[in-house]
Amino acid sequence: MSIQVYGFWRSIASFRVRVALKLKGLPFEEIPIDILSGEQFKPGYEAVNAERVVPTFIHDGHSVFQSLAIIEYLEEIQPEPRLIPQDPKERAYARSLALMTIADAHPLVVPRVRNHLAKAFGADAKVIEDWGKHWTIEGLATYERLFARRAPAPFALGAEPGLADICVAGQVVTAQYLKLELNAFPVVARLADRCFEMPAFATSHPFEQPGFKAAAAH
Amino acid sequence: MSIQVYGFWRSIASFRVRVALKLKGLPFEEIPIDILSGEQFKPGYEAVNAERVVPTFIHDGHSVFQSLAIIEYLEEIQPEPRLIPQDPKERAYARSLALMTIADAHPLVVPRVRNHLAKAFGADAKVIEDWGKHWTIEGLATYERLFARRAPAPFALGAEPGLADICVAGQVVTAQYLKLELNAFPVVARLADRCFEMPAFATSHPFEQPGFKAAAAH
Numbered sequence: 033m034s035i036q037v038y039g040f041w042r043s044i045a046s047f048r049v050r051v052a053l054k055l056k057g058l059p060f061e062e063i064p065i066d067i068l069s070g071e072q073f074k075p076g077y078e079a080v081n082a083e084r085v086v087p088t089f090i091h092d093g094h095s096v097f098q099s100l101a102i103i104e105y106l107e108e109i110q111p112e113p114r115l116i117p118q119d120p121k122e123r124a125y126a127r128s129l130a131l132m133t134i135a136d137a138h139p140l141v142v143p144r145v146r147n148h149l150a151k152a153f154g155a156d157a158k159v160i161e162d163w164g165k166h167w168t169i170e171g172l173a174t175y176e177r178l179f180a181r182r183a184p185a186p187f188a189l190g191a192e193p194g195l196a197d198i199c200v201a202g203q204v205v206t207a208q209y210l211k212l213e214l215n216a217f218p219v220v221a222r223l224a225d226r227c228f229e230m231p232a233f234a235t236s237h238p239f240e241q242p243g244f245k246a247a248a249a250h
Numbered sequence: 251m252s253i254q255v256y257g258f259w260r261s262i263a264s265f266r267v268r269v270a271l272k273l274k275g276l277p278f279e280e281i282p283i284d285i286l287s288g289e290q291f292k293p294g295y296e297a298v299n300a301e302r303v304v305p306t307f308i309h310d311g312h313s314v315f316q317s318l319a320i321i322e323y324l325e326e327i328q329p330e331p332r333l334i335p336q337d338p339k340e341r342a343y344a345r346s347l348a349l350m351t352i353a354d355a356h357p358l359v360v361p362r363v364r365n366h367l368a369k370a371f372g373a374d375a376k377v378i379e380d381w382g383k384h385w386t387i388e389g390l391a392t393y394e395r396l397f398a399r400r401a402p403a404p405f406a407l408g409a410e411p412g413l414a415d416i417c418v419a420g421q422v423v424t425a426q427y428l429k430l431e432l433n434a435f436p437v438v439a440r441l442a443d444r445c446f447e448m449p450a451f452a453t454s455h456p457f458e459q460p461g462f463k464a465a466a467a468h
Contacts, residue, residue: 078395082392082395082396082399083350083354083392083395083396085354094339096339096342096343096346097346097349097350098345098346098349098350098353100318100345100349100353101342101345101346101348101349102342104341104342104345105338105339105341105342105345108338108341109338120323120326120327121312121314121323123322123323123326124314124319124320124322124323125314127316127318127319127322127323128314128315128316128319130319131315131316131318131319131352131353132301132315132316134349134352134353135316135318135349135352135353135356135357136301136303136357139353139354139357139358140357140358140363145358148381148384149371152377152380152381152384153367153371153373153377155371159370159371162370163366163370166366166370174300174301177296177300177301178300178301181300
């Protein structure tokens with residue numbers, strides 16, 4: 033099969049898809065869309081993705097949008113290794129953990145929101161950074177409270193990493209962008225450390241992408 | 251089976267779960283948590299839901315969080331009538347449409363965000379309302395662009411309503427809260443009209459809930 037991913041080095045949603053593909057051992061080509069410079073709003077990319085966001089996943093010419101829908105699709109076309117358990121209650125727990133960052137914490141800190149805060153409120157860089165820290169800490173704190181009820185063993189759902197771990201790791205990358213200390217979230221921090229010891233996670237980290245390295249060189 | 255839902259009349263995520271349960275014909279008890287007065291932050295509810303959000307779905311004593319995870323769980327324990335198609339590409343499309351509001355448009359307009367805008371930026375009611383309109387229009391416009399590429403027939407994925415329609419209808423309810431005209435989004439508006447002609451949608455509408463009626467009476 034042929035897989036392309038339109039993504040961006042800094043995008044957490046692109047990171048999630050990258051990890052899932054690598055955990056499943058599926059080769060793919062990543063096509064960079066620079067969402068900081070607004071490349072996603074150009075007609076060429078809107079033809080690919082009508083929402084004008086990354087990632088877009090293309091499987092043999094068929095497009096799938098939204099990181100969680102992409103990972104669920106991957107799970108259906110290539111079930112092994114499983115990223116979502118088979119038991120319905122465990123599947124629900126994996127999806128719940130995923131959605132806490134996908135639907136609650138992370139949407140508040142993406143570039144289009146930061147840009148609109150500047151435009152609508154005249155917010156300066158410091159105030160926008162504080163906004164990002166607030167919501168990122170909320171997300172980390174939610175995970176820490178949940179893990180106090182059910183400890184990772186050693187990954188969120190058991191012996192192997194999956195959807196939930198991918199999403200928690202993405203939340204931790206956002207914290208790294210904002211230079212947040214994780215002392216108050218030790219269980220989350222340990223889980224992320226465990227993830228980034230694995231090549232699928234480590235090589236998917238935004239700072240390991242060619243786009244980051246090119247930007248850092250300037 | 252015994253089902254309880256901790257929800258709130260105004261919550262769009264609670265609306266989604268309510269419709270899904272009614273489409274599947276599953277009876278449930280809804281327990282109101284007033285998220286406008288902050289009831290979700292009280293210790294009693296935090297014991298139920300560590301994220302301190304609604305809805306929480308309880309099935310024979312087992313809790314599931316996050317509206318999309320709840321609907322996926324319902325689909326697994328009670329497959330008929332299907333809310334998500336069986337074909338992997340169609341499942342992915344349904345989830346993509348769902349996530350455009352769940353992960354992108356709707357998270358930006360919930361009470362905790364509006365409250366934080368007031369606190370962090372001193373934003374007044376008008377500015378917060380404009381913020382909500384901006385992101386709600388973005389969400390509606392995304393759906394309209396997508397439906398221009400694949401028209402609802404008559405529902406988003408075909409003959410029967412499902413996950414995607416539930417989520418689009420929720421986005422339209424948000425527009426109603428903000429008194430937005432839908433003239434610029436005729437396909438979205440027609441789809442929502444079609445949904446609300448069905449009792450499962452109509453009786454789940456926030457303005458049909460006891461909590462709204464009690465609030466309106468004061």
